[in-house]
Amino acid sequence: MTDTTKFLIVGGGLEGLAIAYSLADRGETDVLVLERDTLCSGMTGKSSGVVRCHYGTPSLAAMSWYGVDIFTRATEIFGDDMAFRQCGYVVGVAENNVKPLEANIEMMQGLGIATELIAHDKMAELWPGLNLDDFALFAYEPLGGRGEAYMAGMAFGATARRMGVKIRQSTPVVSLLQNAAGRVYGVTLADGSEVHAEQVIVAAGPWTPALVAGVGVDIDVKAQRAQLVLVDQGVPTPEVPVLSDLAGLQYICREPNGELLVGNSDHQAPEYIDPDKYVNRADDSTIEKNIMKLGNRLPDMPDPRITSSYVGAYDVTEDYNPVIGPSPVEGLFLATGFSGHGFKISPAVGKLVADLLIDGKTDLPNVNPDDFRFSRFEEGDLLLSLNPYEGAGEMR
Numbered sequence: 447m448t449d450t451t452k453f454l455i456v457g458g459g460l461e462g463l464a465i466a467y468s469l470a471d472r473g474e475t476d477v478l479v480l481e482r483d484t485l486c487s488g489m490t491g492k493s494s495g496v497v498r499c500h501y502g503t504p505s506l507a508a509m510s511w512y513g514v515d516i517f518t519r520a521t522e523i524f525g526d527d528m529a530f531r532q533c534g535y536v537v538g539v540a541e542n543n544v545k546p547l548e549a550n551i552e553m554m555q556g557l558g559i560a561t562e563l564i565a566h567d568k569m570a571e572l573w574p575g576l577n578l579d580d581f582a583l584f585a586y587e588p589l590g591g592r593g594e595a596y597m598a599g600m601a602f603g604a605t606a607r608r609m610g611v612k613i614r615q616s617t618p619v620v621s622l623l624q625n626a627a628g629r630v631y632g633v634t635l636a637d638g639s640e641v642h643a644e645q646v647i648v649a650a651g652p653w654t655p656a657l658v659a660g661v662g663v664d665i666d667v668k669a670q671r672a673q674l675v676l677v678d679q680g681v682p683t684p685e686v687p688v689l690s691d692l693a694g695l696q697y698i699c700r701e702p703n704g705e706l707l708v709g710n711s712d713h714q715a716p717e718y719i720d721p722d723k724y725v726n727r728a729d730d731s732t733i734e735k736n737i738m739k740l741g742n743r744l745p746d747m748p749d750p751r752i753t754s755s756y757v758g759a760y761d762v763t764e765d766y767n768p769v770i771g772p773s774p775v776e777g778l779f780l781a782t783g784f785s786g787h788g789f790k791i792s793p794a795v796g797k798l799v800a801d802l803l804i805d806g807k808t809d810l811p812n813v814n815p816d817d818f819r820f821s822r823f824e825e826g827d828l829l830l831s832l833n834p835y836e837g838a839g840e841m842r
């Protein structure tokens with residue numbers, strides 16, 4: 447038996463579900479999401495959920511700012527708060543990165559984003575006990591913070607379902623169907639059945655390249671290893687902002703239970719993994735490095751101990767920015783390569799994709815959809831930060 451649908455989304459992670467919701471929100475409910483496993487069981491489940499607008503790429507900053515608004519109103523819109531906690535977000539830099547910090551803040555303020563430069567005294571108030579010696583300047587986003595990517599994905603999915611979208615789990619797509627003219631017109635499932643669609647949208651994270659290669663689309667998305675370490679300071683950490691420590695090249699977030707989540711911001715020597723087969727804990731040398739850096743930043747932790755660690759994979763492109771738009775093959779649309787930015791921009795990704803599919807353009811403020819085009823790599827016109835940070839790679 448062959449099913450048909452107008453929009454077929456491959457991948458029931460955060461982005462696929464955000465797209466499904468946004469299509470339904472625009473009145474397009476003939477939408478089917480196919481997820482090979484369970485919803486949000488891919489890299490969404492590994493997300494740190496940090497919400498910041500601090501980017502050197504205006505479109506990305508603007509998409510994050512749109513996300514802040516949606517997360518703030520999540521209960522009203524979705525009946526679920528997506529666990530968004532507006533604890534604030536701070537970037538701290540050493541002397542070498544003061545100029546890009548100032549330039550980025552000016553650019554973001556020009557987009558209307560609530561962010562400001564702050565000095566040591568204000569930072570000491572925001573996070574007492576933090577060693578600020580090697581920082582030169584900070585930028586503060588009072589409306590930033592953290593959410594829960596899994597909950598956000600499930601809220602998008604549940605709302606989309608209520609609006610009429612169909613979602614099938616345990617349904618791996620084995621291949622894309624292509625006609626003689628080269629147009630993608632559907633997918634084949636593991637049981638041999640087909641689903642036909644006007645548009646196939648692949649939002650399959652790091653699994654995207656293998657799937658689209660079957661129809662001759664060559665996209666360079668790698669699975670970059672991210673190792674996360676959880677630390678109990680010995681006493682619960684009080685509510686503090688998320689800290690992006692560009693002097694120590696780490697980020698530190700308070701967990702809801704008062705522990706600290708410590709991640710790496712040094713992407714100069716990336717390691718790649720098979721997203722289906724990897725060791726799900728940080729290695730000893732990473733743990734040691736993280737603890738040294740954390741110990742420098744928080745020298746007075748009363749009785750620190752590591753409580754856990756895990757590993758995820760960022761789906762990274764060459765310029766650490768996503769591909770959102772039509773592929774070179776008719777009928778196939780891509781939303782992939784989120785490169786560690788995918789949570790905060792997910793509400794905007796959903797809207798951008800729905801707008802492009804329905805109208806061919808978007809009214810998302812300050813977002814240029816062309817920035818995310820597939821062809822930028824072969825054109826050699828990468829989407830790079832206007833004001834990159836020394837040592838931090840392109841993930842900023």
Ligand SMILES: Cc1cc2nc3c(=O)[nH]c(=O)nc-3n(C[C@H](O)[C@H](O)[C@H](O)COP(=O)(O)OP(=O)(O)OC[C@H]3O[C@@H](n4cnc5c(N)ncnc54)[C@H](O)[C@@H]3O)c2cc1C
Pocket residue numbers: 456457458459460461462480481482483484485486487488489490491492493494495496497595617618619620649650651652653654657672674757758759760761781782784785786787788789790791
């Ligand atoms: C460790 C880590 C920390 C992060 N921290 C942050 C952060 O602090 N802030 C932020 O903004 N972003 C962050 N991100 C990024 C963000 O979480 C991701 O960009 C986002 O969750 C990815 O969603 P996705 O839907 O694109 O991919 P995924 O969640 O991986 O979903 C893809 C889905 O496709 C399914 N699939 C694959 N192949 C097939 C197939 N053939 N058929 C059917 N289904 C298929 C998979 O099972 C999976 O469920 C982080 C990411 C990681 C890994």
